[in-house]
Amino acid sequence: MLALNYRGPYRVRASQKPDPIIEHPNDAIVQVLRSCICGSDLHLYHGLVPDTRVGTTFGHEFVGTVVDIGESVQNLKRGDRVLVPFNVFCGSCYFCKRELYGNCHNTNPQATAVGGIYGYSHTAGGFDGGQAQFVRVPFADVGPTKIPDELLLEDAVMLTDAFPTGYQAAEMGGIREGDTVVIFGAGPVGIFAAKSAWLLGAGRVIVVDHLEYRLEFVRNFAQCETVDFKSVDDMAIHIKKMTDWLGADVCIDCVGCEAAGSALQRLTGVKLKMQAGSATVLHWAINSVRKGGTVSIVGVYGPTFNAVPIGNAVNKGLTLRMNQASVKRHLPRLMEHIRAGHIEPHKLITHRIPLEEVSDAYHLFSSKLDGCIKPVLIPPGVNV
Amino acid sequence: MNTPTQFAHIKGWGADLDHANRPAYPKERMPARLNPPVRWEEPEPQLRHVEVLRSTERPAMTPVFGSGQPPRGLSGGIRRFAFSYSENDLRHWLLLLFADRVDVGEGLIEDLARGHVPRIYSEMGGRAELKHNPVGAAKKGLVLAAVIGAAYLMTRRSPRRRSMRPR
Numbered sequence: 001m002l003a004l005n006y007r008g009p010y011r012v013r014a015s016q017k018p019d020p021i022i023e024h025p026n027d028a029i030v031q032v033l034r035s036c037i038c039g040s041d042l043h044l045y046h047g048l049v050p051d052t053r054v055g056t057t058f059g060h061e062f063v064g065t066v067v068d069i070g071e072s073v074q075n076l077k078r079g080d081r082v083l084v085p086f087n088v089f090c091g092s093c094y095f096c097k098r099e100l101y102g103n104c105h106n107t108n109p110q111a112t113a114v115g116g117i118y119g120y121s122h123t124a125g126g127f128d129g130g131q132a133q134f135v136r137v138p139f140a141d142v143g144p145t146k147i148p149d150e151l152l153l154e155d156a157v158m159l160t161d162a163f164p165t166g167y168q169a170a171e172m173g174g175i176r177e178g179d180t181v182v183i184f185g186a187g188p189v190g191i192f193a194a195k196s197a198w199l200l201g202a203g204r205v206i207v208v209d210h211l212e213y214r215l216e217f218v219r220n221f222a223q224c225e226t227v228d229f230k231s232v233d234d235m236a237i238h239i240k241k242m243t244d245w246l247g248a249d250v251c252i253d254c255v256g257c258e259a260a261g262s263a264l265q266r267l268t269g270v271k272l273k274m275q276a277g278s279a280t281v282l283h284w285a286i287n288s289v290r291k292g293g294t295v296s297i298v299g300v301y302g303p304t305f306n307a308v309p310i311g312n313a314v315n316k317g318l319t320l321r322m323n324q325a326s327v328k329r330h331l332p333r334l335m336e337h338i339r340a341g342h343i344e345p346h347k348l349i350t351h352r353i354p355l356e357e358v359s360d361a362y363h364l365f366s367s368k369l370d371g372c373i374k375p376v377l378i379p380p381g382v383n384v
Numbered sequence: 385m386n387t388p389t390q391f392a393h394i395k396g397w398g399a400d401l402d403h404a405n406r407p408a409y410p411k412e413r414m415p416a417r418l419n420p421p422v423r424w425e426e427p428e429p430q431l432r433h434v435e436v437l438r439s440t441e442r443p444a445m446t447p448v449f450g451s452g453q454p455p456r457g458l459s460g461g462i463r464r465f466a467f468s469y470s471e472n473d474l475r476h477w478l479l480l481l482f483a484d485r486v487d488v489g490e491g492l493i494e495d496l497a498r499g500h501v502p503r504i505y506s507e508m509g510g511r512a513e514l515k516h517n518p519v520g521a522a523k524k525g526l527v528l529a530a531v532i533g534a535a536y537l538m539t540r541r542s543p544r545r546r547s548m549r550p551r
């Protein structure tokens with residue numbers, strides 16, 4: 001089959017790999033119909049995630065058709081069209097029993113802090129991902145969700161990660177009616193977080209980024225205010241000026257470890273790897289939120305450590321919430337929002353690119369060229 | 385609920401204001417709402433046919449795991465050594481990052497051994513750069529040419545310097 005093949009930092013190619021096989025009785029093999037590149041894939045692409053091995057196939061946002069199932073699979077059959085949450089999860093461990101599917105303890109032998117994630121290095125379980133023609137899907141009776149007929153395939157693929165992650169980011173903010181919510185990052189997750197903040201009853205939504213085309217997009221898509229941080233001297237002062245000098249009720253980090261905005265953080269976190277990425281947004285969030293407020297984090301950081309102003313968080317009495325999205329528990333409600341016309345997730349897709357051109361797709365997304373917000377890969381031979 | 389007039393233009397405003405409509409509230413929720421519920425208490429173990437490394441913070445192998453790209457060569461040796469340290473130990477992660485860089489070199493050797501000369505510029509998305517950022521591509525090209533030119537000049541000057549040394 002054709003699949004993305006990671007060759008090193010900033011280097012990927014599409015090449016032939018052996019087809020995946022059933023390795024466990026509850027496995028399924030899914031033929032991929034659409035696969036997105038996620039902003040967090042760029043951390044892999046840039047060589048920042050430990051234990052990213054040459055030959056790995058990335059991709060944790062995909063939908064497809066079931067083409068083979070293991071002997072114990074009962075809830076799926078060949079031909080079913082499914083969306084596959086990015087979490088690989090068993091449904092029965094201590095954490096899955098509490099609906100913390102993003103924290104499953106049964107799918108990642110290489111680490112305990114993170115559950116299994118498709119195509120996200122051996123630190124996340126060593127599963128090959130969906131930027132390929134076929135992919136192995138473990139626990140097929142638990143994770144995959146059949147795509148309702150009325151749901152667009154491109155809405156479904158956004159439900160595998162980006163939309164639930166953005167929604168959970170807002171949800172973890174504990175938003176109350178009329179709250180002011182500041183979202184750092186106008187990538188797909190930040191855009192969905194902005195839209196979700198309104199669903200949760202926010203009174204004011206402000207999105208911070210430095211790419212004008214993304215700020216323009218989020219203003220139109222999510223009817224929010226925007227701030228270009230390059231035009232701001234000091235983020236905390238700027239947010240306080242916007243909020244009667246109190247600070248925002250909720251700040252959300254939708255950026256993670258490659259944040260721009262501080263040369264020192266970029267140098268120590270990204271270039272020299274003296275910390276687990278650039279913690280600029282964590283600084284801004286903790287220092288811009290009001291006392292007693294909430295900071296919600298879904299941006300991805302490395303497993304080592306970051307220098308963050310935790311003393312300020314203590315003194316301000318903040319609530320810090322963070323997690324990988326537990327995609328499966330969000331799906332029913334988010335599908336209702338799509339059906340009700342509250343949101344059209346597929347509108348974030350700006351580029352549809354053949355899998356054969358995956359090197360160009362990654363560079364386009366990584367370098368923010370051609371107004372790219374969300375690229376989707378289409379494997380060869382797919383006609384839907 | 386009645387939508388306040390200032391939010392009337394925002395589709396779905398406040399639809400999930402009620403916590404009952406928030407799918408991940410409360411954070412931990414039992415019993416899980418999987419439909420249908422899982423049939424197993426403990427999942428069957430996956431058979432292992434390749435080497436899979438295991439965190440020292442785990443007492444046993446997980447029932448399911450990924451089997452792609454088992455450890456190989458020098459990078460594999462470094463990875464095995466890294467896994468002798470716990471996730472709590474910085475050496476674990478730094479060794480893995482080092483192994484990743486060694487792996488890149490091994491990947492190049494593997495390519496060449498198979499008779500495949502990697503098209504590195506293409507693998508780095510050079511075509512997209514030329515199409516969508518031609519000025520940036522030209523700048524990078526000029527910088528690269530300047531570096532190569534400077535290196536060439538330095539190698540050309542060296543023999544002269546040597547010839548001027550007193551014998």
